[in-house]
Amino acid sequence: MPYFELSKNEIDFPPAYFADPEGLVASGGDLNPERLLLAYNSGIYYWHYPLKHIKWWSPDPRTVLHLDSFDFSIDRFQHLEKQFTVGLTNDFERVLRHCQKFYNLEDKMNNNWLSERAFRSFMELHQKGLAHAVEVWRDRHFVGGIFGVAIGKIFFGEYAFSMEENADEIALLYLIKKLKEKDFQLIDMQKETMQINGFDLDEMSRTEYVALCKANAERYTAKFRQL
Structure with a gap:
């Protein structure tokens, strides 16, 4: 499980280098366009199982x-x-x-x-x-x-x-x-x-x-x- 749970009220991410060995940075938040753009610009992307929490990833290597x-x-x-x-x-x-x-x-x-x-x-x-x-x-x-x-x-x-x-x-x-x-x-x-x-x-x-x-x-x- 991720160590960082994102709030829907604030659009931010922890640094990508905080990712776990599989590349998981955080979970939660939402998929509004502003958050997606910040994710792209931070080297992070979303990927999640339907009906579950959104997960945010930054694998190494990319x-x-x-x-x-x-x-x-x-x-x-x-x-x-x-x-x-x-x-x-x-x-x-x-x-x-x-x-x-x-x-x-x-x-x-x-x-x-x-x-x-x-x-x-x-x-x-x-x-x-x-x-x-x-x-x-x-x-x-x-x-x-x-x-x-x-x-x-x-x-x-x-x-x-x-x-x-x-x-x-x-x-x-x-x-x-x-x-x-x-x-x-x-x-x-x-x-x-x-x-x-x-x-x-x-x-x-x-x-x-x-x-x-x-x-x-x-x-x-x-x-x-x-x-």
Whole structure:
């Protein structure tokens, strides 16, 4: 059990380095947008079992994808582009609802669930210009997507899903392409729902990752709408 219980009345976190060996920093609080933004900027993310206390994590090391060193395969991207239609979505809610259909299985309730309270917060972040999604289509059918939150030069990945083989791959490749064009530094890939086969991911120490998040928050504002 965590040593820190967060209050719903105050939006704060203990330092990430207070995490236990599994990376658990605290529990409780809520999922309002302001708290989520503070968590991102503190190197912390939420992950919890539905109907239980929200839990806040900062594992060591942290799984990320460094964009400057990522070997982007134009040939692979163009090959997949022939099979799918992919782009930034104008219907963010559709991507979230499909994520819920994909992950929220009643007989498999687990940490991957996208709860309604999280849904509402991500919708608010999208309305503020911070949360964004890529959607993938094939033959007029919506078959995959990915979404997360963009702050400064970091994209904090939340969920990716695929209802056809390789749909999540081209979604991530498209996202990487767009982020590289705008000189983003990295994608946080820590969550299980962002793990996509075929991608070589990197690791950062907690100390390094938290320092990067804090410096990023101080220097930049979200700029994903320019893509």
